[in-house]
Amino acid sequence: DSGVTQTPKHLITATGQRVTLRCSPRSGDLSVYWYQQSLDQGLQFLIQYYNGEERAKGNILERFSAQQFPDLHSELNLSSLELGDSALYFCASSRGGLDADTQYFGPGTRLTVL
Amino acid sequence: QKEVEQDPGPLSVPEGAIVSLNCTYSNSAFQYFMWYRQYSRKGPELLMYTYSSGNKEDGRFTAQVDKSSKYISLFIRDSQPSDSATYLCATFSGGYQKVTFGTGTKLQVIP
Numbered sequence: 001d002s003g004v005t006q007t008p009k010h011l012i013t014a015t016g017q018r019v020t021l022r023c024s025p026r027s028g029d030l031s032v033y034w035y036q037q038s039l040d041q042g043l044q045f046l047i048q049y050y051n052g053e054e055r056a057k058g059n060i061l062e063r064f065s066a067q068q069f070p071d072l073h074s075e076l077n078l079s080s081l082e083l084g085d086s087a088l089y090f091c092a093s094s095r096g097g098l099d100a101d102t103q104y105f106g107p108g109t110r111l112t113v114l
Numbered sequence: 115q116k117e118v119e120q121d122p123g124p125l126s127v128p129e130g131a132i133v134s135l136n137c138t139y140s141n142s143a144f145q146y147f148m149w150y151r152q153y154s155r156k157g158p159e160l161l162m163y164t165y166s167s168g169n170k171e172d173g174r175f176t177a178q179v180d181k182s183s184k185y186i187s188l189f190i191r192d193s194q195p196s197d198s199a200t201y202l203c204a205t206f207s208g209g210y211q212k213v214t215f216g217t218g219t220k221l222q223v224i225p
Contacts, residue, residue: 002157033213042217043158043202058212090157103213105150105157 003027004093004106012112018079021109025072025093031055032074033094033103034066038087049074050096081113117141120203120216129225133190137203137216140184144205144214147179149188152200152218161201162188193223 003026013019025032034046045058049068060066063081068074078085088110092103120137127133135149146165150158162177164170170177178187186203200218 002159004157035215043215045212045214048212056212088155092157102160102163105159107157108155110155 002104002106004091004104006089006091006106006109008109009107010110010112012114013081014114015081015083017081017113018077019081019111021076021078021089021091021111023074023076023091023093023106025074025091026104029093029095029104030072031094031096032068032072033092034060034074034076035090035092035105036087037090037108043090046076078111083113086111086113115140116217117214118203118205118216121219122217124220124222126222126224127193129193129195129223131193131223133188133193133197133221133223135188135190135201135203135219135221137186137205138184139186139205139214141205141207141214142181142184143207144184145208146206147177147186148204148213149175149177150202150204150215152202154199158202193221195223195225198222 005024007022030051033048037043046060048056066076088108090108091106094103118139149162152158167179167181174191176189200220202218203216206213
């Protein structure tokens with residue numbers, strides 16, 4: 001158990017809908033990272049937050065947004081969902097803002113868009 | 115061209131074999147190299163973390179980095195069925211740079 005929690009575990013929704021994925025980092029970790037993993041693309045970095053502020057952005061679509069709250073939990077919002085958004089979404093956390101810190105991954109949320 | 119290339123496998127080996135997993139990368143600025151293990155439907159778990167070139171050993175696992183050829187390897191000695199998983203290499207240049215992952219190699223160790 002990495003100490004990172006993610007809810008829900010599974011999510012099934014329809015195209016055009018909006019969903020929110022939630023992540024709680026390990027105790028004491030200030031950075032949260034979001035990744036998308038699909039069969040053909042592997043693990044893709046979406047976005048990083050450090051202590052409430054956006055720190056780095058990867059291949060995140062405009063339909064997706066995230067935030068980190070004062071209690072350091074984070075939410076990833078996915079809107080206008082398309083079939084291609086079906087994937088595993090992972091959250092990871094680390095102590096500080098540097099990527100040199102070890103990232104610990106949560107169990108993931110499996111999103112299925114029908 | 116992807117920044118990190120990894121053979122997706124699957125790679126099947128008998129129990130007790132030495133396993134060699136490899137990645138190549140294109141960005142010479144990459145300085146930090148990691149190997150993650152991911153069991154089916156689980157989050158990736160950090161196995162090895164190295165900086166710059168050289169070898170690092172941890173139990174049955176050895177990570178090797180050759181920056182001159184932009185080649186990173188993970189060796190697993192005395193492989194066990196419990197090693198059956200997907201192995202992801204990852205790298206970044208340092209500072210606030212994003213980590214780039216390979217697509218993963220699926221390993222199956224046959225009892």
